[in-house]
Amino acid sequence: MEITLSVNGVERTSDVEPRRLLVHHLRDDLGLTGTNVGCDTSSCGACTVLLDGESVKSCTILAVQADGHEVTTIEGLAGAAGNGETGALHPVQEAFHAQHGLQCGFCTPGMVMAAVSLLDENPHPTEEDVRLGLEGNLCRCTGYQNIVRAVLAAAGEVRA
Amino acid sequence: MSILGTRVVRVEDPRLLTGGGTYTADVRDPRLEGALHATFVRSAVAHGALRGVDVDEARRMPGVVDVVVGAEVDLPPVPGTVNRAMARPYLAVDRVRFVGEPVAVVLTERPEQGPDAAELVVVDVDPLPPVVGTDAALADETLLFPEVGTNLVAEAGAPDGATAPDGPAGCEVVVRQRMVNQRLAACPLEVRSSAAAWDGGRLVVWCSTQNAHGVHDALVRAYGLDPADVRVIAPDVGGGFGAKIGAHPEDLVLPWLARRVGRPVRWVETRTENMTAMVHGRAQVHEVTIGGRRDGTIEAYHLDIVQDAGAYPAMGAYLPRLTQAMAAGTYAVDRVTSRSRVVVTTTTPVASYRGAGRPEATAAIERAVDLFAAEVGLDPAEVRRRNLVPRFDEPHTTAAGATYDTGDYPAALERALAAAGYEELRAEQARRREAGDPIALGIGVSTYVEVTTGPYAGSEVGWVEVRPGGDAGVEVVVGTGASPHGQGLATALAMLVSHHTGLPHDAVRVVHGDTDLVAGGTGTFGSRSLQLGGSAVRGAAVEVVEQARRLAAEQLEAAADDVVLDPATGRFHVAGTPAVGRTWAEVLAAAGVPALRAEHTFTATQPTYPFGAHVAVVEVDTETGDVRLRRLVACDDAGRIVNPLLAEGQRHGGLAQGVAQALYEQVVFDDDGNPLTATFADYAVVSAAELPSFELVDMETPTFVNPLGAKGIGESGTIGSTPAVHNAVCDALAHLGVRHVDMPCTPERVWRAIRDATR
Numbered sequence: 001m002e003i004t005l006s007v008n009g010v011e012r013t014s015d016v017e018p019r020r021l022l023v024h025h026l027r028d029d030l031g032l033t034g035t036n037v038g039c040d041t042s043s044c045g046a047c048t049v050l051l052d053g054e055s056v057k058s059c060t061i062l063a064v065q066a067d068g069h070e071v072t073t074i075e076g077l078a079g080a081a082g083n084g085e086t087g088a089l090h091p092v093q094e095a096f097h098a099q100h101g102l103q104c105g106f107c108t109p110g111m112v113m114a115a116v117s118l119l120d121e122n123p124h125p126t127e128e129d130v131r132l133g134l135e136g137n138l139c140r141c142t143g144y145q146n147i148v149r150a151v152l153a154a155a156g157e158v159r160a
Numbered sequence: 161m162s163i164l165g166t167r168v169v170r171v172e173d174p175r176l177l178t179g180g181g182t183y184t185a186d187v188r189d190p191r192l193e194g195a196l197h198a199t200f201v202r203s204a205v206a207h208g209a210l211r212g213v214d215v216d217e218a219r220r221m222p223g224v225v226d227v228v229v230g231a232e233v234d235l236p237p238v239p240g241t242v243n244r245a246m247a248r249p250y251l252a253v254d255r256v257r258f259v260g261e262p263v264a265v266v267l268t269e270r271p272e273q274g275p276d277a278a279e280l281v282v283v284d285v286d287p288l289p290p291v292v293g294t295d296a297a298l299a300d301e302t303l304l305f306p307e308v309g310t311n312l313v314a315e316a317g318a319p320d321g322a323t324a325p326d327g328p329a330g331c332e333v334v335v336r337q338r339m340v341n342q343r344l345a346a347c348p349l350e351v352r353s354s355a356a357a358w359d360g361g362r363l364v365v366w367c368s369t370q371n372a373h374g375v376h377d378a379l380v381r382a383y384g385l386d387p388a389d390v391r392v393i394a395p396d397v398g399g400g401f402g403a404k405i406g407a408h409p410e411d412l413v414l415p416w417l418a419r420r421v422g423r424p425v426r427w428v429e430t431r432t433e434n435m436t437a438m439v440h441g442r443a444q445v446h447e448v449t450i451g452g453r454r455d456g457t458i459e460a461y462h463l464d465i466v467q468d469a470g471a472y473p474a475m476g477a478y479l480p481r482l483t484q485a486m487a488a489g490t491y492a493v494d495r496v497t498s499r500s501r502v503v504v505t506t507t508t509p510v511a512s513y514r515g516a517g518r519p520e521a522t523a524a525i526e527r528a529v530d531l532f533a534a535e536v537g538l539d540p541a542e543v544r545r546r547n548l549v550p551r552f553d554e555p556h557t558t559a560a561g562a563t564y565d566t567g568d569y570p571a572a573l574e575r576a577l578a579a580a581g582y583e584e585l586r587a588e589q590a591r592r593r594e595a596g597d598p599i600a601l602g603i604g605v606s607t608y609v610e611v612t613t614g615p616y617a618g619s620e621v622g623w624v625e626v627r628p629g630g631d632a633g634v635e636v637v638v639g640t641g642a643s644p645h646g647q648g649l650a651t652a653l654a655m656l657v658s659h660h661t662g663l664p665h666d667a668v669r670v671v672h673g674d675t676d677l678v679a680g681g682t683g684t685f686g687s688r689s690l691q692l693g694g695s696a697v698r699g700a701a702v703e704v705v706e707q708a709r710r711l712a713a714e715q716l717e718a719a720a721d722d723v724v725l726d727p728a729t730g731r732f733h734v735a736g737t738p739a740v741g742r743t744w745a746e747v748l749a750a751a752g753v754p755a756l757r758a759e760h761t762f763t764a765t766q767p768t769y770p771f772g773a774h775v776a777v778v779e780v781d782t783e784t785g786d787v788r789l790r791r792l793v794a795c796d797d798a799g800r801i802v803n804p805l806l807a808e809g810q811r812h813g814g815l816a817q818g819v820a821q822a823l824y825e826q827v828v829f830d831d832d833g834n835p836l837t838a839t840f841a842d843y844a845v846v847s848a849a850e851l852p853s854f855e856l857v858d859m860e861t862p863t864f865v866n867p868l869g870a871k872g873i874g875e876s877g878t879i880g881s882t883p884a885v886h887n888a889v890c891d892a893l894a895h896l897g898v899r900h901v902d903m904p905c906t907p908e909r910v911w912r913a914i915r916d917a918t919r
Contacts, residue, residue, distance in 0.1 A: 017272075028271070033180065034181075036349070038350070039839065040430050040431045041431070041840050041841040043839070043845075044349060044845075046349055074177075074178070075178070075179060078177075089174070089177060093177045096173070096177060097169055097170070097173045097177060098169060100169065100170065100648075100805050102173060102177065103399075103646035103809055104349070104398045104399040104646030105181045106181065106183065106349040106350045106398025107349045107398075108176055108177060108180070108181075130848070131848040134847075134848045134849075135849040136847075137847075137848075138347075138349065138840070139349065140346075140349050140401065140813070140845070141813045142809060142812055143812030143816030143854065144816065144851055145851075146808075146812065147848065148848060
């Protein structure tokens with residue numbers, strides 16, 4: 001089936017199998033490997049992207065369901081995508097850096113996108129709001145403490 | 161002021177935060193053009209005779225290039241660890257020994273074609289009785305390796321330690337307890353992944369590993385290649401936690417497949433494969449016997465260990481040696497004995513998982529001390545005070561045979577107790593009990609000491625090269641034989657090099673995990689990377705500075721001994737006359753050399769022994785058995801800290817995994833050997849919602865073992881927190897008559913323990 005997605009602000013038209021998951025479409029068809037696959041039960045959240053601005057696990061929706069919609073991945077979050085310039089970081093990315101909210105980095109793209117969506121819905125969360133809000137995103141390295149700090153810092157709730 | 165000891169944010173982050181890193185599955189390389197995708201067909205039966213594998217239908221599926229079965233793979237099986245006769249084939253040949261064992265492999269043009277074809281491979285197995293659990297294995301009624309004649313892989317120690325009259329059995333007070341240190345899954349967020357390509361006569365392998373050099377050596381052995389003809393690259397690695405130290409059979413067979421089809425081959429497993437076929441951790445059954453006097457003095461301790469090594473002895477067969485070495489823990493007990501037996505079972509092989517043998521030792525003795533305290537009617541913190549090894553600055557050899565480097569366990573305990581407000585917590589607990597509050601408060605204390613860099617003196621290699629370029633006029637490239645995958649080692653090494661060269665840390669680039677770029681190397685595990693790898697890089701940096709200093713002296717027409725490097729500015733000058741000097745760039749330019757380079761191997765004289773004390777506070781709903789961790793106070797002493805930000809990150813992650821063992825996580829097999837926790841929907845990976853923010857208490861007791869004064873910090877959190885939380889749960893229920901609940905302390909177990917004690 002032919003589908004057209006706006007991915008990080010760029011129109012992308014592809015012919016995909018109806019069974020193709022959005023995450024595989026992003027990674028294997030469009031070459032956007034920043035979005036990771038961490039499980040096969042929609043449990044880990046490593047594949048979280050924004051669909052029309054709201055976080056979704058891109059392993060739980062089909063590429064064809066995203067037809068006509070806007071997708072934002074980690075590569076498109078910062079002003080200058082993926083060039084490694086610290087100056088171009090989104091405030092949530094900046095907070096993850098300042099608060100040591102990442103270690104191996106594998107959950108990070110999904111975690112950052114989930115955090116962006118969380119703050120969009122609740123700009124002034126409590127620590128408990130953040131912990132419950134990120135329950136669907138697993139991290140094995142950080143013990144979540146600095147991720148939670150980073151989200152609160154991005155919300156201006158704690159000093160960076 | 162030195163950069164050392166300051167909270168420098170990570171140099172690794174910007175790339176990971178913007179592009180999402182380059183993990184093995186993301187690697188795009190010309191040598192992998194046209195790569196086929198491997199999909200393993202795995203045994204669905206725990207134990208059985210393999211009668212045949214029918215691949216005809218699978219071969220006819222779209223995109224299938226080849227299907228390979230075990231008998232076709234003409235590589236010698238991998239000898240078992242400790243017991244070489246229990247060897248493992250790359251793909252099962254005549255017998256399957258666990259659910260998830262690879263039986264065949266399908267090679268397809270596109271990744272999604274693999275599972276479709278693999279489903280059509282027919283694996284014909286005559287089931288044999290499963291061997292699940294250590295008791296079944298020890299019974300030796302069904303043998304995994306009939307030719308070996310027993311399921312026992314290895315045995316060591318004192319078999320009669322629990323009953324010997326000069327052991328705990330002869331003491332005034334004797335307490336015994338059987339405890340299960342349950343099997344865990346490491347759960348790195350990145351599953352296993354590898355890619356193999358033959359580049360002329362050379363083999364190039366990308367692998368998600370903690371130890372590129374270890375994979376290199378395994379490939380050299382498996383294929384009989386010249387070491388120079390093998391290159392292993394560990395790109396970004398999405399966590400390992402011990403499970404990715406060694407190469408798995410799936411990793412090692414890819415080059416064989418690539419050679420057979422004449423094309424590169426790559427492999428990315430699913431999470432279900434990861435949960436069933438990547439090595440697990442822990443999986444020990446303990447019987448502790450602790451003896452002492454009514455006044456709270458502990459006089460003797462015996463630890464009996466049965467290690468479930470899974471179907472093929474891997475690193476798991478070795479873990480009890482670490483457990484036994486650390487059996488005495490932090491205590492000044494004269495008589496400590498232990499015994500270990502390692503068995504094979506028809507389950508996933510067991511190897512290292514964060515702590516690897518040491519958390520088991522700590523869990524055993526820390527529960528034993530609490531049981532002893534309950535028996536003599538003393539506060540568990542008080543019993544620890546009376547029995548801890550006093551502060552020592554010279555090596556201390558325990559009754560278990562380990563020689564600890566430096567330590568101050570009483571100070572760590574007091575700091576943790578003070579930070580927790582221990583006395584107030586006990587008062588609060590008494591008030592709740594008095595009031596009959598159904599939400600019981602539990603307070604758990606643990607003290608721990610562990611061994612890092614492995615049981616023997618470790619070694620690591622590093623090099624430093626200073627060359628023209630960059631904003632600073634020179635750039636520094638550092639190579640390390642460690643293989644970091646999230647620890648932030650590049651930042652720590654850059655700080656060390658900055659400290660010694662006076663060059664900014666962000667002018668330092670660190671390369672690792674590529675056997676062509678760093679000759680030799682041992683990888684990242686056992687909390688070894690900073691203390692060994694950092695000491696090696698430090699040594700190389702000192703040598704490079706010395707080279708530059710001598711060149712600067714010639715250029716300044718001064719005696720070499722009179723020239724110094726100002727670490728604040730990175731300029732060389734004659735001592736006392738800083739106005740006339742040479743920058744690194746000027747030294748290099750004037751000398752006409754393209755670069756200055758030094759390589760250094762650091763070998764420690766002995767391992768280091770980090771230690772600490774944790775206090776956990778839990779609330780237990782006595783009506784439902786639900787446990788909530790309310791606080792976790794952790795005093796961890798890993799010697800001198802290079803970067804507190806990184807050290808805290810290591811502690812946080814370790815604490816979370818330790819809490820998870822106490823309360824949530826467990827790999828479960830049913831009686832037939834079927835894995836019941838094969839997905840993240842079934843295995844209770846701890847999430848942000850279950851955890852509080854941890855309260856960290858700092859303490860630094862340097863070691864003399866390396867020039868940094870640093871011990872390892874990677875595993876401490878895991879080791880101390882599990883028994884603190886476990887003790888807290890048992891403590892919460894003590895007034896109800898509950899003596900012990902095995903881990904994980906799930907609501908069902910806690911509820912049953914309360915019911916059994918009170919009805």
